[in-house]
Amino acid sequence: MNVSTPHRTGSRVLAGGVLLAAIVTGAVAAGPAALASQSSAVGRSAQTVSGGVPISWSEIPASATAPDYYRNTFSYTNIRPGSTISDHVAVFNRSKVSVAFMIYATDATGTTPSGVLTLLPANKKPRDIGSWVTFGRGVSQLSIVLPADRGIIEPFKLAVPRLATPGDHTGGMMAAIGIPRRTSKGSVVVEYQRIGIPIELRVAGPLHAGLQVESISTGFHSPLSPFGNGSATVSYSVQNIGNVYLTGSQAVSVTGLFGMSSKLHLQNLPTVLPGDSIRYTAQAGGLYPLGPMTVHVSVRPRLPAGSPRLALPAGYVTGTASLFVVPWTLIVLILLLIGAAVAGWRGRGRRQRRLRAKLDAVAEAARRETEQRLLGNKRAASGPQSQA
Numbered sequence: 530m531n532v533s534t535p536h537r538t539g540s541r542v543l544a545g546g547v548l549l550a551a552i553v554t555g556a557v558a559a560g561p562a563a564l565a566s567q568s569s570a571v572g573r574s575a576q577t578v579s580g581g582v583p584i585s586w587s588e589i590p591a592s593a594t595a596p597d598y599y600r601n602t603f604s605y606t607n608i609r610p611g612s613t614i615s616d617h618v619a620v621f622n623r624s625k626v627s628v629a630f631m632i633y634a635t636d637a638t639g640t641t642p643s644g645v646l647t648l649l650p651a652n653k654k655p656r657d658i659g660s661w662v663t664f665g666r667g668v669s670q671l672s673i674v675l676p677a678d679r680g681i682i683e684p685f686k687l688a689v690p691r692l693a694t695p696g697d698h699t700g701g702m703m704a705a706i707g708i709p710r711r712t713s714k715g716s717v718v719v720e721y722q723r724i725g726i727p728i729e730l731r732v733a734g735p736l737h738a739g740l741q742v743e744s745i746s747t748g749f750h751s752p753l754s755p756f757g758n759g760s761a762t763v764s765y766s767v768q769n770i771g772n773v774y775l776t777g778s779q780a781v782s783v784t785g786l787f788g789m790s791s792k793l794h795l796q797n798l799p800t801v802l803p804g805d806s807i808r809y810t811a812q813a814g815g816l817y818p819l820g821p822m823t824v825h826v827s828v829r830p831r832l833p834a835g836s837p838r839l840a841l842p843a844g845y846v847t848g849t850a851s852l853f854v855v856p857w858t859l860i861v862l863i864l865l866l867i868g869a870a871v872a873g874w875r876g877r878g879r880r881q882r883r884l885r886a887k888l889d890a891v892a893e894a895a896r897r898e899t900e901q902r903l904l905g906n907k908r909a910a911s912g913p914q915s916q917a
Contacts, residue, residue: 573601575724579708584624588704588724591619591682602727603702605687606837609733614687618726620673620704621680630704631721632683633670634662634728637699642807644799648701651721658700658728662687687730695734696772699802701725731773731837738841739771740801740830742848744808751818755858760814761791765826765848767798768806773839775801777830783813785822785854791815800833818854825849 574587590600596619605614622628636655638647649655664671664685675681685702705723712718748762761783769775776799782792791813801807816822827845832838 573724573726575722577706577708577722579706582624582626584626584628584706584708584722586623586628586630586704586706586724587621588702588726589619589621590726591617593617593682593684596680596682602729605730607733608689608730610689610693611691612689614689614730615684616687617682617684618702618704619680619682620675622675622677625677627674627676628706630673630675630706631670632664632673632702632704633659634685634700634702635659635725637701637727637802639802639805640799640807642799642809646699646701646727648703648725651703651705651723655700658687658698658730661689662700662702662728687728689730689732693732694772695732696736696803697774698730698732700728702728729774736773736839737771738773738775738830738832738839739769740775740777740828740846741768741770742766742826742828742846743768743806745824745826745848745850747824747850747852749816749818749822749852749854750812751854751856751858753858755856755861758815759818759854760812761816761822761824761852762810762812763824763826763850764808764810766806766808767801767828769801769803772803774803774833774836775830776833777828779809779826779828781811781813782825782827783816783822784825785816786820789816797831798828816854818856818858821851821853823849823851 573589574585576583576585578584589596589598590603591597603616603618608614618632620630620632622630631651634655635649635651635653636657636659638649640646649659654660660669662685663669664683671683673681673683703723703725705721707719707721710718710720743766745763745765747764749759750762751759763781763783765781767777767779776797778797779795780793781795782790784790793811793813795809795811798807826848828847829845830841832841
């Protein structure tokens with residue numbers, strides 16, 4: 530890799546170390562009417578199947594004469610605006626048939642929580658570092674047909690604009706193939722399969738580092754048991770508000786009434802690109818669903834491994850949110866107990882009324898029987914007197 534005034538270097542085709550004939554190089558021709566979306570994950574080798582034929586290819590940083598297996602990225606540090614970088618990329622067709630490749634640079638759009646670099650789709654035009662890269666004759670894309678088991682080394686230039694903003698810029702050097710696919714409706718689309726090598730460039734100038742916790746949202750999963758613990762769900766975003774790559778440690782804690790608390794130490798942040806944000810969701814368990822709770826998210830910024838030393842903000846950056854949890858299962862249990870008590874009290878009243886009615890009926894029957902006996906005795910006593 531050289532940083533200098535641009536100079537012309539020819540392409541090299543590799544086949545067991547033997548220089549081959551010239552290849553077709555030029556701008557990419559217009560494709561079919563429909564384009565299928567493709568994966569944006571960065572890699573160095575790939576395999577697919579086209580028309581039942583296995584296709585395998587790889588992409589490697591290179592010097593002017595050979596692949597450079599010691600480099601995993603195209604990395605350039607403290608490059609002044611207006612500078613031009615000359616470098617090389619090698620593409621290998623490891624298939625048993627000829628394959629048409631597109632080679633081009635594009636911009637990175639961010640990283641995933643697992644640390645995978647994401648890139649612009651093939652049909653999106655780069656506006657940052659991807660637009661600074663050109664190949665022979667000043668074209669931004671190459672269309673190359675490689676015979677079976679052949680490779681090529683292509684020179685490229687990266688011209689940093691004079692007004693480029695200081696800090697880290699990220700993209701990818703892509704090697705892609707287009708595979709025709711027929712949809713369920715019978716139309717033909719081209720699905721682009723691609724791999725890429727990250728391009729990382731730091732433009733010299735004022736550098737500042739900073740992360741910010743934002744967009745915290747909360748929820749709660751109550752247990753089925755009225756006396757069991759539940760878990761709080763916390764979602765939040767960590768944004769890089771500086772102009773350099775940053776990573777960091779992160780923790781989430783939830784506190785409630787009577788000293789109840791739960792704390793999680795999560796995995797470290799991946800490398801967060803300047804201006805990008807990554808969203809996380811965590812669950813803090815062991816919390817009884819009762820009343821107000823407070824969520825604290827704390828992140829401590831750090832520099833990625835191998836990065837140049839840079840002053841970082843002291844301490845943690847934090848964010849807070851609150852939620853109010855109602856113990857619905859306990860309330861339902863209490864309502865059921867109250868309902869059972871009311872029903873039991875009402876049932877007892879009905880039983881007492883039925884018993885009282887029975888007792889009253891027995892007393893009434895006894896009273897009538899007594900009256901009848903008394904009346905009968907009186908009639909028996911008065912009968913002989915009337916005959917006299």
